[in-house]
Amino acid sequence: xxxxxxxxxxxxxxxxxxxxxxxxxxxxxxxxxxxxxxxxxxxxxxxxxxxxxxxxxxxxxxxxxxxxxxxxxxxxxxxxxxxxxxxxxxxxxxxxxxxxxxxxxxxxxxxxxx
Amino acid sequence: xxxxxxxxxxxxxxxxxxxxxxxxxxxxxxxxxxxxxxxxxxxxxxxxxxxxxxxxxxxxxxxxxxxxxxxxxxxxxxxxxxxxxxxxxxxxxxxxxxxxxxxxxxxxxxxxxxxxxxxxxxxxxxxxxxxxxxxxxxxxxxxxxxxxxxxxxxxxxxxxxxxxxxxxxxxxxxxxxxxxxxxxxxxxxxxxxxxxxxxxxxxxxxxxxxxxxxxxxxxxxxxxxxxxxxxxxxxxxxxxxxxxxxxxxxxxxxxxxxxxxxxxxxxxxxxxxxxxxxxxxxxxxxxxxxxxxxxxxxxxxxxxxxxxxxxxxxxxxxxxxxxxxxxxxxxxxxxxxxxxxxxxxxxxxxxxxxxxxxxxxxxxxxxxxxxxxxxxxxxxxxxxxxxxxxxxxxxxxxxxxxxxxxxxxxxxxxxxxxxxxxxxxxxxxxxxxxxxxxxxxxxxxxxxxxxxxxxxxxxxxxxxxxxxxxxxxxxxxxxxxxxxxxxxxxxxxxxxxxxxxxxxxxxxxxxxxxxxxxxxxxxxxxxxxxxxxxxxxxxxxxxx
Numbered sequence: 001x002x003x004x005x006x007x008x009x010x011x012x013x014x015x016x017x018x019x020x021x022x023x024x025x026x027x028x029x030x031x032x033x034x035x036x037x038x039x040x041x042x043x044x045x046x047x048x049x050x051x052x053x054x055x056x057x058x059x060x061x062x063x064x065x066x067x068x069x070x071x072x073x074x075x076x077x078x079x080x081x082x083x084x085x086x087x088x089x090x091x092x093x094x095x096x097x098x099x100x101x102x103x104x105x106x107x108x109x110x111x112x113x114x
Numbered sequence: 115x116x117x118x119x120x121x122x123x124x125x126x127x128x129x130x131x132x133x134x135x136x137x138x139x140x141x142x143x144x145x146x147x148x149x150x151x152x153x154x155x156x157x158x159x160x161x162x163x164x165x166x167x168x169x170x171x172x173x174x175x176x177x178x179x180x181x182x183x184x185x186x187x188x189x190x191x192x193x194x195x196x197x198x199x200x201x202x203x204x205x206x207x208x209x210x211x212x213x214x215x216x217x218x219x220x221x222x223x224x225x226x227x228x229x230x231x232x233x234x235x236x237x238x239x240x241x242x243x244x245x246x247x248x249x250x251x252x253x254x255x256x257x258x259x260x261x262x263x264x265x266x267x268x269x270x271x272x273x274x275x276x277x278x279x280x281x282x283x284x285x286x287x288x289x290x291x292x293x294x295x296x297x298x299x300x301x302x303x304x305x306x307x308x309x310x311x312x313x314x315x316x317x318x319x320x321x322x323x324x325x326x327x328x329x330x331x332x333x334x335x336x337x338x339x340x341x342x343x344x345x346x347x348x349x350x351x352x353x354x355x356x357x358x359x360x361x362x363x364x365x366x367x368x369x370x371x372x373x374x375x376x377x378x379x380x381x382x383x384x385x386x387x388x389x390x391x392x393x394x395x396x397x398x399x400x401x402x403x404x405x406x407x408x409x410x411x412x413x414x415x416x417x418x419x420x421x422x423x424x425x426x427x428x429x430x431x432x433x434x435x436x437x438x439x440x441x442x443x444x445x446x447x448x449x450x451x452x453x454x455x456x457x458x459x460x461x462x463x464x465x466x467x468x469x470x471x472x473x474x475x476x477x478x479x480x481x482x483x484x485x486x487x488x489x490x491x492x493x494x495x496x497x498x499x500x501x502x503x504x505x506x507x508x509x510x511x512x513x514x515x516x517x518x519x520x521x522x523x524x525x526x527x528x529x530x531x532x533x534x535x536x537x538x539x540x541x542x543x544x545x546x547x548x549x550x551x552x553x554x555x556x557x558x559x560x561x562x563x564x565x566x567x568x569x570x571x572x573x574x575x576x577x578x579x580x581x582x583x584x585x586x587x588x589x590x591x592x593x594x595x596x597x598x599x600x601x602x603x604x605x606x607x608x609x610x611x612x613x614x615x616x617x618x619x620x621x622x623x624x625x626x627x628x629x630x631x632x633x634x635x636x637x638x639x640x641x642x643x644x645x646x647x648x649x650x651x652x653x654x655x656x657x658x
Binding site (some may be wrong): 020025028032035036039042043046047048072073076079080083084086087088090091094095097098101102107108109 | 254258261264265268272275276277280281283284285287288291292294295298299301302303305306311
């Protein structure tokens with residue numbers, strides 16, 4: 001479980017950073033999306049990984065921090081997803097405006113001289 | 115009766131967030147038209163914010179060492195719910211924000227607010243995000259308000275459109291989106307280790323964290339710090355800043371100049387709260403980084419100030435110098451220096467805000483390409499040869515508007531360079547004097563403090579050189595064509611900001627007393643922690 005999550009975070013984060021550093025706006029936005037997946041998984045894992053645990057209460061048991069999953073990181077992930085979605089949409093609009101105004105999809109607004 | 119009054123007063127804490135949110139939402143619903151109604155609404159809301167901030171400042175100043183108001187959202191206890199905390203620092207930042215908001219909004223009413231859609235709504239949301247970031251006492255809530263203020267700032271930075279703004283805005287947004295992801299990583303790491311996101315609770319739990327967990331916590335804090343330093347524009351994280359600010363429309367740029375101070379605020383608040391003297395093994399974690407980073411930022415900003423050829427970039431570079439100065443001063447970790455840094459921050463924010471507005475007025479009538487001034491002209495010896503030789507040109511009068519603008523420009527230059535008699539000088543003096551330990555005889559001054567002193571003074575000199583050069587080229591030339599037309603509504607905000615700086619100079623005593631009390635509160639966070647968590651015993655609380 002730990003290995004799986006760690007690999008997922010690592011692969012997503014690595015590809016995200018690589019794409020973020022590329023010169024095309026489309027690559028940048030895909031990179032940012034991958035990075036945000038990686039970060040969301042990471043936040044989720046900060047609530048401690050556990051399989052088969054009850055969401056909040058065992059049947060008939062009393063609530064104890066040691067037994068149930070930590071719901072807070074899940075709430076954080078939800079918020080992060082919503083905010084990330086909105087800002088990505090906003091970035092897309094600016095990208096399109098940049099493409100229209102500068103006539104190129106290079107992040108600097110002009111092609112590098114070769 | 116008094117209890118009821120207190121209860122009503124405590125609701126003041128949330129008004130700086132609710133008011134602009136409501137007004138902004140209303141403006142969105144009003145749609146594209148009805149500009150004058152929206153302008154009136156926006157102006158009223160911004161003015162009300164100033165009044166609110168003044169009331170909160172008064173309350174905070176009367177509250178001693180503890181926060182004046184701890185507002186529990188939904189009345190949940192602090193560790194479960196989110197709290198808003200009004201203490202001296204928060205109230206000070208609120209006042210600064212609201213004044214700048216009012217000035218920028220008034221300035222835009224002359225013409226800039228018509229250059230694009232939804233300007234007024236964006237200003238309101240910007241004010242809301244800033245207020246929230248300054249008031250919140252919860253780490254994740256801080257993230258949310260960061261996103262609100264950033265989303266509004268994306269819109270404001272792009273206001274007026276055009277290739278230059280969109281190009282700079284693209285970089286600005288990309289950098290801030292990446293920084294937001296880092297914020298999430300840092301905050302969740304801290305949560306994973308400490309089991310809480312409430313700032314006061316965190317401060318109480320940190321001394322008890324040991325071993326690997328302490329290392330993880332420090333990693334989380336360092337990542338979080340990186341985010342704040344990106345916003346504050348610390349070298350090498352601040353290359354985006356001058357370009358973005360120079361490209362933004364002037365009222366937006368004036369408002370954005372407080373944005374870099376949000377990063378500084380977060381560093382001040384969190385670093386001193388979490389890693390102050392009471393943090394056990396982690397006390398002072400990262401202080402040297404702040405000091406060295408601040409010095410490097412001042413140096414970079416100084417070089418940028420000298421090298422720049424256009425006025426808006428000059429203002430952007432001044433933002434870097436001002437950020438670097440505050441960072442370095444805070445990094446020394448001395449109470450007195452922090453007090454001076456706060457005064458410097460207030461003075462420089464007002465001055466830079468006024469400078470952005472003056473630039474727009476002064477440059478209004480100059481032809482495109484006139485920006486390639488100063489360095490190139492001097493290097494190639496142009497200008498002198500074109501000097502008219504007719505006799506009647508000698509006694510030419512400086513037009514009235516140019517004279518007023520020139521005086522404002524000079525005031526900005528004095529403030530930014532830190533020369534007497536204005537508050538910039540007092541603030542720099544207030545930083546340097548306690549740092550060099552004038553009052554404590556026989557105490558060795560660390561090398562880095564000397565370096566900072568030299569860099570600070572040199573940066574002042576460089577700013578003066580650059581501003582003089584620019585000033586001569588703009589105000590000291592034979593006027594070509596007619597002088598810029600400036601309306602009263604455009605000049606009033608500049609006058610307001612500069613008058614406030616003057617007031618800060620005249621009333622330096624009370625202002626400095628407030629700043630020192632703020633610095634005391636920041637360096638001894640026990641009062642803050644007790645105020646937020648009344649029932650807390652030191653080192654208590656369960657794990658995650």
